[in-house]
Amino acid sequence: MSQRRIEVFWRLTGAREKHRIEPSADHLWCRDGLRGTLDVDPGPSADLERPWIKNTRHRRPPFPNAEEHLEVLHKFTKVDPQDPATRIASNQRDLGRIGRIVYRNALELKDTEVVAINDPFIDLEFMVRFLLFARYLGFSSPNSTDGRLPVQDGKLIVNGKLVTIVGERDPAAIPWSSAGAEYIVESTGVFTTTEKASARLKGSAKKVIISAPSADAPMFVVGVNLNKYDPAVKVISNASCTTNCLAPLAKIIHDNFGIVEGLMTTVHATTATQKTVDGPSHKDWRGGRSVNNNIIPSSTGAAKAVGKVIPSLNGKLTGLAFRVPTLDVSVVDLVVRIEKPATYEEIKATIKAAAEGSYKGIVEYSEDQVVSTDFIGHTASSIFDAGAGIQLSPNFVKLISWYDNEWGYSRRVCDLLVYAAAQDAKAGL
Template sequence: MHHGKIRIGIMGLGQIGRHLYHLALESDDCEIVAVADIGKPEILQYLLKSDGVEEPTSELRDNYLINEQFRTRMLQLARPGEVPWDVLNVDCVVDATGRYRRRQDMEAHLRAGAGRVILASLPAEPIDRIVIPGINESSAAVADKIISAGSATTNAFALLLRSLDRALGVDCASMTTVHAYSSDQSLQDYAHEDFRRSRSAAQNIIPNNNESARWVEFVLPKFAGKLSGYALNVPVQRGSLLDLNCVMQDGGVTVEQVNEAMRAAAAEQPALIGATDDPIVSSDVIGCRQSLLFDARATIKAGKRIVKVLAWVRPNRPFRIPYSR
């Protein structure tokens, strides 16, 4: 039986990895015992300090990042399988690189001694479990060794869709995420494996494929074959928006009924769902703690059965380790 704090290793100390480090400082249940990243430890420490989070100071000494709660071994390694997680006595590895999404990559962490691997993004292929807070976190089992924690867009999409379906009945839906640019985009035109993503993130609205619909269908199987998703990456650093168009089962659904349904969902799951009547914009959600913030001012109806809703998505979603002891 596992006793004490969960010992976590992080591969990739980018935006999500740093967010997880900050969350660990607020938690009594876990500690970050190792970080593997290609960046220099002093640069990684600098970026942690530059995040603007008020918390105890972390000091870098002899390749350890030390704060008043835990010591973190800093390893300048790049690939799954290179880090000796067994030597570091790590219970769980969070792969936050965004680069390694195949099952064989995650299995390399297990072979290196990780007890379990949490993928901080969507997988490229089926794994043991995808866990979305508020939807199916109770389904995580001890036998699951490779788990995805979803993505900000996927988690918000699933919560929004299920809330509307439970209250009013949704037949099918199409989602577009208006998404802040990401770290794999270039600020200038630069050769990328994808034509459109070769263009400057700072100067263009870039249409992009999005995998969220596929995985929402996976966790909400009643919608199998009934969802689609697309992305528009825009020149905004933080703060994203979900534009969800639903074909309702009942043609009599009103805008006010939709808004009331989402207010009720926010009251039922306040840690995950918020609702506002304020005229907010993308920068207003930077400090939002929920997975989505429903924008009641934006709800509209077209014809008898089509309803459009908007929901804001915070830059760094609340990250929960789906760890079954």
């Protein structure tokens, strides 16, 4: 079977040995934690250091390496990591916060090659710095230790491969074909409907994956409803970060105890849509207040979106959000009334079994006394905090689950893309 190319900004090459990193037991966590020499071939033991981390138990992702991640991905998506049909290339529409982190997640999957990035608002020089210093945890680069990425003929060189840089404002004018891209990650947060996102389906483009909720595109949550994927659909959504945290937890509870109804609150970290100082916000007056010194009540469609990915919960969940002045990591507070009476210990045991079994890598279970920063860089969609929940009666319980709303969510974007590529290949598309 010929190698397939997909559009987001990478291609599964199967050449793991070209950029192999074999961290020791002390070097299990990911991306910004990998500081120091991280070159194309760092050798069997990269000289990595994590000077700011005192307790890394929870900041360690479930996947210490790309191979383990692909094994977990195969379990949920039925993708064979060795199947040439799953090899992909992709292009990025925007290099905002999620765009950058999807990019860096793709690089962390050892068999990926960056193909193209489109951002009409920044030039190449700034983009280089943006990619190198993309997060607040400090310097991290896929193939640079001196604060620079190599550039050749207006293209980036990442892991020895050229990355086409585009600056088109008009989505239909982006030259995906010249980069050989087939699958697009739409990460602007603007073109979130099927009609708007379809403007990217030009040239070689076959599919668009929206990294946000969509009003009309099918939404998918890895580990929950990938079995509903239809290769014929050209635009799909990875839902929201909060839905990706809530839906697996809700499905576990609903499948085992039956959810009668529930309310969800997410205490959500700052995002780029908020204001640093008070300013006008005509549709949402509270949203115009400074994020730096306020807890801001806000709306969220995450709970209702669960009803779209789990139809049996449609109309049974709703929720709201509180935006708080933290940089990353959010937490879901789910209060549900259940049909089948159960003790809190029984509920915890059920979630733990799911996290260690069929939901491994998507849901994680913790009994430690943790706080939000312990989960920065965590790749799981939902980390259940067993010690934080409470119960009023056998049918009424509050459950708490953490999520890195940036890194964990971006990893699911990558997973959905890989799954879509494999299913499309099987369908002959």
